[in-house]
Amino acid sequence: MRSAALATLILFAISSPSSAQDMTHHNRIDLIRPDAPALAKHGEHGIGVRTIEVINKNQIDVLKAVAGQDPPRYDRKLTLEVWYPAETDGKQPGAYSGVFLRDGKTQVTLHGKAVRDAEPKRAAGSPYPLVIISHGYPGNRFLLSHLAENLATKGYAVASIDHADSTYTDQGKFGSTLINRPLDQVFVLNAIDQLSKESGHFLNGLVDTSRTGLIGYSMGGYGAVITAGAGVTKEAVAYDSGVPAGMLSVHFAGSDTHKKLRDERIKAVVAIAPWGMQRGFWNQEGLAGITTPILYVAGSKDDVSGYEKGVRALYTGTSNADRFMLTFENANHNAAAPIPAPVESWQMAEGGNSTPFNHYADPVWDTVRMNNITQHFVTAFLGRYVKADQELGSYMDVPVERASEGVFAANKDGSFKPEHTYWKGFAARTAAGLVLEHGTRSAN
Template sequence: MRILIPTAATLALIVSTPLTAQNRIDGQSPDAPALSGYGNLAVGVRQIDLINPDQVDILTLGGLAEKPDILPTYDRPLTVEMWYPAAPGSTGDTSLQAYIRDGTTKVTLEGRAVRDAVPVATSDDPFPLVVMSHGYPGNRFLMSHLAENIASKGYVVASIDHTDSTYRDQAAFGSTLVNRSLDQVFVVEQMAQLNADSGSDFAGLIDADNTGLLGYSMGGYGAVITSGGGVTEGIANAGFAPHGTLGIHQAGSPEHKALVDPRIKTTVAIAPWGQQFGVWDEEGLAGIDIPMLLIGGSNDTVSQYETGFRKIWEGIANAERALLTFEQGSHNTAAPIPAPEESFYFNAGLDFNVSEHYTDPVWTDHVFMNNVAQHFITAWLDTELKGDLEQSAFLNLLPIGSEGIWSLESDGTFALDHSYWAGFQKGTAAGLRYEVLSPTPAPVPLPASAWMLAMAFCGLGIMRHRARRKIT
């Protein structure tokens, strides 16, 4: 599972290669799967500051002993980092300034996206939108390795700083539970408006009608709700959020029905939180009818695996869904950037080494782990948002990666019995599982004549049963 012990020669190579410069987010392992590499488009990155007006002030409401007749509201700020296809040959600053898990240390991340680059010229074929939603706590840069990688392949990525949920402003958990999905849908609408604004640099560039939603941990919780998974009545009234405010996400409620946005065509949920506490039941998960890819580690002690997101995957009865499992992987599997160099210290206030927020104790080759996620998410989004059916070949796999047969002809082409995972080099699918479930078919109603015939046979059976009882 990618545990590497560098030799002297390897260390010399590490020193010499530019991809291993401090805090790079664009690393590519030599044996990375085929679709993890960057696309052909230059990438730009830009910060956008949004305001969602008149939102319920969960923090103020939580301090009130009784629910007021009129709920307190505020204008909710949301900072969004936007990665997008840029004009060919764009050059400039490719660094990102981001805070790490301790909430106080600011670091420089190095990627390939050019700050404020001119967007690529618009055309009649705008780019699908991907809305990205971090964990609790997190920030808009936590999955930046995914964001700029996807953007280079023809997507506009909008990654949200969720207020009350970042490293800098982490506050009451109830705010996260209520606001995650509201933030996600709001950003979809804002991107649509940006696309429609003739005075915007992005006019005609963003296909918000063809949106993918990508969430990690609490971002995944929000993504499940936004995709149609309404929470149970018990959870809505359990006091996780003050004065019943979580009720807007209850399955069947008018508010939750209105929340589900038809512009969102597919979801990727990495280690989504919640099901280990019974946030959704069969009825709630039945509300999801768009394809969903779930990703996570089988040893996730935060969101849990068997009782958590695997159970979500099993319970989504009305949609195509897949589950990519990193065997023995932790909650940090796939989503976070590689640990910044400045995070390798013990923080007494947090009571752990800050780098633990980013690293996995088993999947220690973090670049390769990120590459696997980039590969699968590329194949999934290209299939679902672009209709590129050729990419579905990378999703038509044996469930257990290590069980595939690597078989070549003498000329180096794959033999007929070759069944190893498409796009993976020999031996590199070990420790991975990819499982698929299809929608449960609805029962086919019988015509009236068939019902009458069935009832007649039923009645005949009852009479025979009674006759036998009298004989015996």
């Protein structure tokens, strides 16, 4: 009986929400599970992180616009978290303190690998490619920080945006997000490019913006689809988003303003649970504008962005680009992108407020597991299209679309038998619940 009681106590200790992360710190964003696919593991670089502000001058102030009047203009300030390969010299990683939860009030501390303000590590050859990360509505620049850190260890400079009017602390009318999301993404690309040429700036000579990847989640994914070339429909322009009607015409398919948004420096786009297709924001004509390679990621039970009529319809409608679709079977809208729910959100749920916890978590999938799978495939995808690395790119070429149908057949020496059709980089039994589809550019 004593041993049974002890076993129960041990089980309780390891399964309580806070203690699972007590081994080091609460709220780790850098966890790699033992069963993670091969490319999830961190790269060779130590990494630094800095917070910078950039200002997009003379922008339309969407929130203050009034029907029938010229909209007022303002200088739009964006805060960026920038991760980069660094000379860390054995310094201990710092913490990300004062990070707001979904409620916009509770502040938490996250822990990862980056050393604050570390000296940049200059690349041996050409400078590092850039990755831009764009959060959901609402969100913040730390929502995908697990992915930002992971990519920085692999030789990318990563800039994650706090989109004004769209964070947990300043969430405004939806129309601002609809209009500003693609504009912010392209502006940040230009701002980083400028800083990389500025004498004395830490980014000087560190970043090669001619090789850029764009990653967006939810409304960030919506923005990424527009930035990738898909202009919106008349129905989208007429959508009531709480701002004067017609303001979204700036992104209308075929318009000069949308054509100007197009940027050839963006070599690859990752759209995770992108919102809008299920609301008629794009049609076949608009989607034909996407020619940049794009990876769509979604949960098959996404009840926010939709699956069959949402993200999957985006994938099937993208006919002029090399495109992939990674599906987490039975996952909802939080598939793949958000960091693990901070311990404080568990505690708030115990107190009766489950909204912050539900903003990060999925009822079926473990978040760290999804993060690791995302890190693996984003590393492969950006490797192929941003770094032109054929070895990394080969992980996108899965022999069967539905992972559970793959056969794992290895010899004792670890080599694979002819009948082996398991996904590359996944150990036996670890690829269940995933589907990866691939479509190539139409021949017309």
